[in-house]
Amino acid sequence: MTIISPSLLACDFLNIEPELNAFAGVKDMWFHLDIMDGHFVPNLTFGHPIIELITKKAPHKCDAHFMVTNPEFHGEILKDSGLYNFTFHVEATPDSLGLIKKLKSHYPSVGISIKPNTPVSALTDEILKAIDLVLVMSVEPGFGGQSFMPSAFDKIKELKSRRESLKAHFQIQVDGGVTDKNSKELIAAGADNLVAGSYVFKTTKDKYAEKIESLR
Template sequence: MTIISPSLLACDFLNIEPELMAFSGVKDMWFHLDIMDGHFVPNLTFGHPIIELIAKKSPHKCDAHFMVTNPEFHGETLKNAGLHNFTFHLEAVMDSLSLIKELKKNYPSVGISIKPNTPTHKLSDEILKAVDLVLVMSVEPGFGGQSFMPSAFDKIKELKKRRESLKAHFQIQVDGGVTDKNAKELIEAGADNLVAGSYVFKTTKDNYKNKIESLRSF
């Protein structure tokens, strides 16, 4: 079953606990947290106290995407916060493989992300065999509500082929402009984890679950 990961960047921050509880009982979903530092990307979002509170209150696994210049710091300071997946950017570190190995000591799942202009061949075979998830950005990281970039399809297909040839087991996650208009094609290309923000949250709370299911019901 495809995992759907609603991005909390698009939720109502002033009522975040009711927002979380609106997804109780939904199967095969994570909550996606876009964590930005104002340096790696121009925006600034969740700080440590909010991340810890969300992880504590969440009825689902928390998937944290760190768009930061120093993921090593966050990996250490949030190791007891209860996050399920920790994704950092290939472009942010010099030695991704060493960081993956370090993060795996404290997180059940470790992912790596690439920006739209970063080709998939920058991800070495060793990295792909080590990670649990590869996040393909289908928008420029930093802001929600952007339009989907079709170049992501080729990246997903390439990663699926490499996953098969390497006999690796990483999930292929895509984030940015995901809606019911492209979900089917993304899944057919090889994506098995879809991040959706505006599409899910820009509706009434009682419709959130329907929005989730629309992304995997064809």
């Protein structure tokens, strides 16, 4: 089953707990947290105390995407926070493989992300065999509500092909402009984890589950 990961960047920040609880009965989903530091990307979002509060209250696994210049620092600080998946950017560190090994001692799942202009070839075979998730950004990281970039399809297909040839087991996650207009094609291309923010949250709470199912 495809995992759908509603991005909390698009939720009502003043009522986060009711927003989380609105998904209590939904199956095969994660909560996606976009962590931005104002340096790696221009925007600024959740700090460590808020992340810890969300992971404690959330009825589903929490998946954090760190758009930060110092992912190792955040990985260490948040090691006891309850985060399920910790994703960092390949562009943010000179030693992705070393960081993956460190993070795996603290998190059940570790992911790596590539920006729209970063080729899949930036991810070595060793990285792909070590990682649990690859996040393909289908918009420029830093802000929600952007339009989907079709170049992501080629990256997804390339990752699926390399996953098969390497006999690797990483999930292929896609984030940016995901709606019911492109979700089926993304799944067909090889994506098995879809992040959606505005599409899910720009409706009433009683429709959240319906929105998630429409993406499958």
